[in-house]
Amino acid sequence: MTGKTHIIGGILACQAVDTFVFGNDGGFVYYAAGVAGALLPDICxxxxxxxxxxxxxxKMVATIFGHRTFTHSLLFLVIINATLLFFFPDNEALRRGVLIGMASHYVLDALTVRGIRFLYPADIRVRFARIRTGGGFESIMLALFVVAIGWIYVVHV
Ligand SMILES: [Zn+2]
Known part of the structure; x- marks a missing residue:
C-alpha cells in the first residue's frame, strides 16, 4: 500500500480503537504516534x-533484511514494544499509538499481492487478498477510510 493509505489507515485504526475500546481518551501524542507507527515498517x-x-x-535495513520481511513481522512489533517500554515507560499513549499504527500497516500490506512475512524469520507469506499497491481498488479503500473516520467522528464524539 502507498504511504498515504498507511497514514489514513493508521489514523482510522487509532480512532476506532480509541473510540470503541478506550472511550476517546487519545490525544495528539497518541494520533501522532499512530501515524509514525503506520509508516515505520516501510523503513525497509x-x-x-x-x-x-x-x-x-x-538502506541498511533494506540491504540486511530485504523488503517486507523483518519490519513487517511480529518480531519487529515485539522489539518496538519493548524499546518503547524501556525508554518511555510512562507514556502509554505513545506506545499504544505506535503499536496500533504498525498493526494497521501489517493488515493493509497483507491485503496486497506481495503479502508480508509476519512470522519472520520463518519463510511464511501472510496474505488475505491480492490488491495491487497504488491501484484503483486501493484508491476506493482510501476513500472509504476517510468516510469511516468522518462517520466515527460524527457519531461517537
Ligand atoms: Zn509496508
Whole structure:
C-alpha cells in the first residue's frame, strides 16, 4: 500500500480503537504516534515516505533484511514494544499509538499481492487478498477510510 493509505489507515485504526475500546481518551501524542507507527515498517523501502527521510537507516535495513520481511513481522512489533517500554515507560499513549499504527500497516500490506512475512524469520507469506499497491481498488479503500473516520467522528464524539 502507498504511504498515504498507511497514514489514513493508521489514523482510522487509532480512532476506532480509541473510540470503541478506550472511550476517546487519545490525544495528539497518541494520533501522532499512530501515524509514525503506520509508516515505520516501510523503513525497509528506500523510496517510501519514511525511507526517504532516513535514507541511511533505510538502506541498511533494506540491504540486511530485504523488503517486507523483518519490519513487517511480529518480531519487529515485539522489539518496538519493548524499546518503547524501556525508554518511555510512562507514556502509554505513545506506545499504544505506535503499536496500533504498525498493526494497521501489517493488515493493509497483507491485503496486497506481495503479502508480508509476519512470522519472520520463518519463510511464511501472510496474505488475505491480492490488491495491487497504488491501484484503483486501493484508491476506493482510501476513500472509504476517510468516510469511516468522518462517520466515527460524527457519531461517537
Ligand atoms: Zn509496508
Amino acid at each position: 523501502h528506500t523510496h517510501s515516505k519514511i525511507g526517504r527521510r532516513f535514507p541511511v537507516i533505510s
